[in-house]
Amino acid sequence: MSTALKRFNGGARAALTTLLLISILLPPVAQPVRAQGGFNLPDGFVQEEVVVGLKLPTSFAIAPDGRIFIAEKAGRVRVFHKGELLAEPFIDISGEVNDYGSRGLLGIAVDPAWPRRPYVYLAFVYDPPEIKDRNKSGARVSRVVRLTADSKDLNKALPDSGVVLVGKNSIARYVGNPDQGDAEPFSCLDENKRPVRDCIANEGDAHTVNMVTFGPDGALYVAVGDGIVNSRGNPRALDIDSLNGKILRVDPDTGKGLRSNPFFDGDPDSNRSKVFALGLRNPFRITVDPRNGRVIIGEVGNQKWEEINIAEPGANFGWPCYEGPEEAASYADCRPYRSGELAVVAPTFAYTHTAQPARGAAIGGDLYLGRTFPPMYRGAYFYHDYNGGVTNFLTFNADGSVTDHEFATNMPGIVQMTATNDSLYALSIVLGGLYRIRYTGAATRPTAATATPRATLRATPARGEEAGAPTATPTPARSSGAAAGKRIRAEVWKDVSGSDIDAFLKTPQFRNEAPTIVELDRLAFPRGSGVNYGVRIRGYLVPPESGDYRFFISADDRGALSLSKDANPANKVVIAYTPDWTNAEVYDKFPEQASGPIALKAGQRYYFEVLYKQGDGKDNLFVAWERPGGGIEVIAASYVEPFNE
Structure with a gap:
């Protein structure tokens, strides 16, 4: 077959044969x-x-x-x-x-x-x-x-x-x-x-x-x-x-x-x-x-x-x-x-x-x-x-x-x-x-969610839509809910050079020195806080309603957001991070800045951790979520409980 193929639609396409899979031996029982x-x-x-x-x-x-x-x-x-x-x-x-x-x-x-x-x-x-x-x-x-x-x-x-x-x-x-x-x-x-x-x-x-x-x-x-x-x-x-x-x-x-x-x-x-x-x-x-x-x-x-x-x-x-x-x-x-x-x-x-x-x-x-x-x-x-x-x-x-x-x-x-x-x-x-x-057992017949055949269509990909790349451009975030007097504790280590999070975690300051504590009314670190510092924010996220949530992060120079499936810090995984600097509250510069949908239950406690490294002084850190049926909002302190060592 050569490149001189006619562009043809589903009506002209030969009937698709049933597609096979080579079965392979299974790993140990999970x-x-x-x-x-x-x-x-x-x-x-x-x-x-x-x-x-x-x-x-x-x-x-x-x-x-x-x-x-x-x-x-x-x-x-x-x-x-x-x-x-x-x-x-x-x-x-x-x-x-x-x-x-x-x-x-x-x-x-x-x-x-x-x-x-x-x-x-x-x-x-x-x-x-x-x-x-x-x-x-x-x-x-x-x-x-x-x-x-x-x-x-x-x-x-x-x-x-x-x-x-x-x-x-x-x-x-x-x-x-x-x-x-x-x-x-x-x-x-x-x-x-x-x-x-x-x-x-x-x-x-x-x-x-x-x-x-x-x-x-x-x-x-x-x-x-x-x-x-x-x-x-x-x-x-x-x-x-x-x-x-x-x-x-x-x-x-x-x-x-x-x-x-x-x-x-x-x-x-x-x-x-x-x-x-x-x-x-x-x-x-x-x-x-x-x-x-x-x-x-x-x-x-x-x-x-x-x-x-x-x-x-x-x-x-x-x-x-x-x-x-x-x-x-x-x-x-x-x-x-x-x-x-x-x-x-x-x-x-x-x-x-x-x-x-x-x-x-x-x-x-x-x-x-x-x-x-x-x-x-x-x-x-x-x-x-x-x-x-x-x-x-x-x-x-x-x-x-x-x-x-x-x-x-x-x-x-x-x-x-x-x-x-x-x-x-x-x-x-x-x-x-x-x-x-x-x-493992009897199942109901699945729903045909989009049952109309569309065999004549063509598709191609764009920047920001790769694997790991949610693509809808977020609107500017507003604070999610009133703080109601609650505060979020941010641990700050000063005089830490560089812009890399991994390097920050390996510094003598992070290992040995007691951090400075800054209190926040939302998951956003104050801008203009200087140069060469690192931040860790820990706590428990308490969703106000059950459903699918998506999370977003912006940072200059680097930021990473981890979330656990429960209140145990050992179960945390990175769900969003910035591979390079971003502008404040811009969540679509890199695909890695946004998570996929994550199902959370109202009133449950989920351990989270934010790591942030600032180098040259153009600092910003914002962590937002998209609640079920809502828009993108910076997470307020009213939805966060303090971390217990």
């Missing part, structure tokens, strides 16, 4: 979750906690022998084996990973022939050593590497076993502007402005190399975003000589393109020889149909649309010329597509962004073909919307259309879902845990 505010699941389904205590987990892979490898954003790979999260990581490549914004270690796969082939594959944004100390938000590049496990201890990678499979030329020489993101000159271009062989660009803080997974033929599939927000650079998604904005299909031993690929040109090392599908902006999660090799893609949306695509070899989904059913403004030459000379494949399903209910970031999931879920779910495709914290599933109709059903709500921060014969696994970057959903 314990049921006993936290307040768990996933809201259909009757008969239960949520089980597999592993918690992870730091910003982004991806996971279940090995055939049952162990689970879990990637953390900063660059560590954790191992869950025999019911235990091991203290020592499989590997720590944080020194090579740029994790600014939505960058980081985002994809992991285990060789399907494990442990005979003891290989683990990682996809991450690479920080070349020559520019490692330059602006972290500046342009970088991405890589896919293969690691070999130690035959004497499969929970550890052999030292120096890493082999770069994709991105051998993702090096400092081909980074366009390491001091400024989304700016020219663009990366991975030669002196003639043509794409460099085997180089993945990443000017933006998102749309990176996202996922690695295997197909039924043993090929390694790699999902790569367009790497940029600047619209002058995103036309490379349509250029088959660029690796950006593509689904790649390569040999897992060599990283070379396969002869059966649609654009193979006789040279397995050429970029186009590695391309399976193109015209994508941010294919954050993919899965491969093991029966026919079709790739199911969750595309994180742009300004209006989210989409689920099904790609056959050579499929072109048209970004940046199309968004949803509409033509999109673009610096690309879209005339061949709009004239019909070249065309793009419409998505299988697409939906629009909404504020109520919150929808706007499609996280691709997986196919369920086991036998333990009720019949309606068998052959269904599960996917997640990050902004809404909701998981839906698509069923496939005989006429080639699809029906969208709501499956579960109150699932905050899901960044990957994987199905097995009897379970659906969900990884939450917000909760810092991996969870398992199983069916």
Whole structure:
């Protein structure tokens, strides 16, 4: 199949075949979750906690022998084996990973022939050593590497076993502007402005190399975003000589393109020889149909649309010329597509962004073909919307259309879902845990929440809508409720240099010196308080009503908000933070500033903790929430009880 495909709608699309899933061996039995505010699941389904205590987990892979490898954003790979999260990581490549914004270690796969082939594959944004100390938000590049496990201890990678499979030329020489993101000159271009062989660009803080997974033929599939927000650079998604904005299909031993690929040109090392599908902006999660090799893609949306695509070899989904059913403004030459000379494949399903209910970031999931879920779910495709914290599933109709059903709500921060014969696994970057959903009893028929087939639509993603990126622009916050004489205690340590929270927590001042106490009437630290200080605010949040809450934080220089599932500080997880400075009460500069929806019960006490580091004097710290049915408000002292040591 070539790029000369007609852009066709659902009526012209061949009927979708039932999608299969390779069943894999399950890990040790998990314990049921006993936290307040768990996933809201259909009757008969239960949520089980597999592993918690992870730091910003982004991806996971279940090995055939049952162990689970879990990637953390900063660059560590954790191992869950025999019911235990091991203290020592499989590997720590944080020194090579740029994790600014939505960058980081985002994809992991285990060789399907494990442990005979003891290989683990990682996809991450690479920080070349020559520019490692330059602006972290500046342009970088991405890589896919293969690691070999130690035959004497499969929970550890052999030292120096890493082999770069994709991105051998993702090096400092081909980074366009390491001091400024989304700016020219663009990366991975030669002196003639043509794409460099085997180089993945990443000017933006998102749309990176996202996922690695295997197909039924043993090929390694790699999902790569367009790497940029600047619209002058995103036309490379349509250029088959660029690796950006593509689904790649390569040999897992060599990283070379396969002869059966649609654009193979006789040279397995050429970029186009590695391309399976193109015209994508941010294919954050993919899965491969093991029966026919079709790739199911969750595309994180742009300004209006989210989409689920099904790609056959050579499929072109048209970004940046199309968004949803509409033509999109673009610096690309879209005339061949709009004239019909070249065309793009419409998505299988697409939906629009909404504020109520919150929808706007499609996280691709997986196919369920086991036998333990009720019949309606068998052959269904599960996917997640990050902004809404909701998981839906698509069923496939005989006429080639699809029906969208709501499956579960109150699932905050899901960044990957994987199905097995009897379970659906969900990884939450917000909760810092991996969870398992199983069916244990009779269930009612699920509601078709959006049952109208929309197979003619197209979707593409925008800045601020990545995984971990709630996108509705908040209105300026006002204080939430009267303080009623209550005060919040803020602990302040002075003369602490730098702007990094981790460095602040390691300083002698924080460890040894008694802090100064400042009393607040809301979760906002007084501006103009000086330079070089750190703050910790602890207490118990007491919601006034039951329902879904969302939390927001702004800070200059850095701030982080943690929340526990109960009153126990040991159960706290980071739910929102600022990866860099923000203006006061601006909550949408970075996706990490906002949490997903979190179910809280009225009158219950939930431990929270705010850490804040100020460096250069342009200080601000504001913590807000969005209560059920309300707007964004700075949290007042009337909803906070003091922390008891």
